[in-house]
Amino acid sequence: MEAFALEFGNLLLRWLHVIAAIAWIGESIYFVMLDNSLHPPRGEQSKKLGVFGEMWSVHGGGFYHNQKYLTNPAELPNDLHWSFWKAYVTWLSGFGLFTVLYLFNPAFYLVNPGSPWAWAAAMSGTQASVLAVAFLVLGYVLYSQMCRRISPNMEDDGLLSAAVGVMMVAVAYLSTQIFPGRAAFLITGAVMATCMSANVFFWIIPGQRRMVDALKAGQAPNPLDGQRGKQRSVHNTYFTLPVVFLMLSNHYSFTYSGPYAWIIMSLFIFAGAVIRQYFVLRHSGKNQLAYPIVGVVMLLAIGWLAAPAATPAADAKGVVSLDQVRTIVAARCVECHSAKPTQAGFASAPAGIMFDAADQIVARAAQIKQVVASRYMPLANMTKMTDAERAAIASWTQQ
Numbered sequence: 001m002e003a004f005a006l007e008f009g010n011l012l013l014r015w016l017h018v019i020a021a022i023a024w025i026g027e028s029i030y031f032v033m034l035d036n037s038l039h040p041p042r043g044e045q046s047k048k049l050g051v052f053g054e055m056w057s058v059h060g061g062g063f064y065h066n067q068k069y070l071t072n073p074a075e076l077p078n079d080l081h082w083s084f085w086k087a088y089v090t091w092l093s094g095f096g097l098f099t100v101l102y103l104f105n106p107a108f109y110l111v112n113p114g115s116p117w118a119w120a121a122a123m124s125g126t127q128a129s130v131l132a133v134a135f136l137v138l139g140y141v142l143y144s145q146m147c148r149r150i151s152p153n154m155e156d157d158g159l160l161s162a163a164v165g166v167m168m169v170a171v172a173y174l175s176t177q178i179f180p181g182r183a184a185f186l187i188t189g190a191v192m193a194t195c196m197s198a199n200v201f202f203w204i205i206p207g208q209r210r211m212v213d214a215l216k217a218g219q220a221p222n223p224l225d226g227q228r229g230k231q232r233s234v235h236n237t238y239f240t241l242p243v244v245f246l247m248l249s250n251h252y253s254f255t256y257s258g259p260y261a262w263i264i265m266s267l268f269i270f271a272g273a274v275i276r277q278y279f280v281l282r283h284s285g286k287n288q289l290a291y292p293i294v295g296v297v298m299l300l301a302i303g304w305l306a307a308p309a310a311t312p313a314a315d316a317k318g319v320v321s322l323d324q325v326r327t328i329v330a331a332r333c334v335e336c337h338s339a340k341p342t343q344a345g346f347a348s349a350p351a352g353i354m355f356d357a358a359d360q361i362v363a364r365a366a367q368i369k370q371v372v373a374s375r376y377m378p379l380a381n382m383t384k385m386t387d388a389e390r391a392a393i394a395s396w397t398q399q
């Protein structure tokens with residue numbers, strides 16, 4: 001019952017999370033497009049009012065006329081629309097999802113018995129949970145310190161971007177060494193997503209509040225508040241595509257279960273950022289194809305790195321029979337992958353995959369081969385599968 005409740009909670013949180021993220025990212029992409037599509041105001045009236053730029057658009061059967069004022073519009077209505085709930089709900093539902101899926105089951109999902117670092121392989125579930133949450137908190141603290149020290153007045157934003165890139169490669173590397181691949185990708189994505197939401201919470205919104213308060217008090221707002229908000233907001237723009245990829249990667253074990261997982265993750269982060277850059281420039285009328293070309297080359301490199309290695313030739317000892325494979329699968333997999341899992345914490349077959357009958361095993365031979373060879377399954381090697389058994393599965397799938 002408890003396992004079922006967790007699974008149902010997982011579904012509801014995921015639904016909320018995806019919808020909030022769509023709304024947030026959609027709005028963020030919309031505003032970047034709007035900002036980059038602005039033209040100088042045409043009407044005399046707008047010029048007199050101090051409009052900085054405007055855009056006309058048609059949508060849903062009506063015409064829209066957006067006008068942007070920099071820091072001091074002539075009047076500020078009280079029904080100003082603010083954007084922050086979408087960002088907060090996305091983070092809160094995401095963290096809720098991380099909690100029911102990972103923090104409630106750290107022994108399965110966060111402990112990596114195959115870690116090259118002995119201390120990491122020996123961590124308890126609780127230690128792994130604390131470390132995972134520490135990644136999120138320290139990741140933001142480090143990122144924010146870099147913004148404040150490297151480019152406090154937006155004078156070195158290029159250098160700052162490079163430093164943030166290096167930091168993300170370091171997070172990708174450390175997380176894949178410490179945590180199981182799937183968790184490592186999620187945690188790295190969550191580090192970026194936490195920076196994004198914290199940027200909204202600690203910088204963008206408070207800065208905007210100070211600007212609005214100043215205007216209401218009849219004073220000139222501090223332009224640094226606007227510029228700092230913009231700096232963080234620009235980072236958020238480049239984080240979006242990589243974050244969405246890292247979240248989706250959880251459904252594709254080939255991305256995170258190989259030896260090059262951290263390189264694959266880093267390439268995806270950079271590919272997402274350069275593809276985003278293409279669209280940012282395109283909205284301001286520049287069509288720089290070099291960006292998507294570099295992005296596609298990175299994606300091809302990922303395909304090349306992630307493609308499963310050729311299986312070693314079946315060992316000379318001869319053929320492995322389906323019966324032998326059934327015995328191995330029954331001992332090592334069926335605890336979880338069954339219509340009625342006996343492993344605590346599983347209410348239904350994980351990923352809908354069951355190996356109760358021989359034809360179910362045959363139908364998924366290729367998938368079984370991949371997850372067993374990459375050591376992604378059995379999860380955290382809970383069922384202590386041996387290397388000889390892995391070799392037997394490889395030989396059988398090759399026959």
Ligand code: HEC
Pocket residue numbers: 108182250251252253254329332333334335336337343350351353364367368371372377378379382383385
């Ligand atoms: C402790 C429980 C557990 C055991 C034991 C286990 N699995 Fe899994 N398996 C899972 C969970 C949970 C998932 C879903 C994880 C995910 O979504 O990536 C999964 C997913 C899979 C997938 C889909 C992977 C993908 O690419 O999405 C395959 C295939 C699979 N398991 C095969 C096996 C085989 C073969 C064995 C035995 C050698 C095995 N599993 C043992 C829990 C287990």
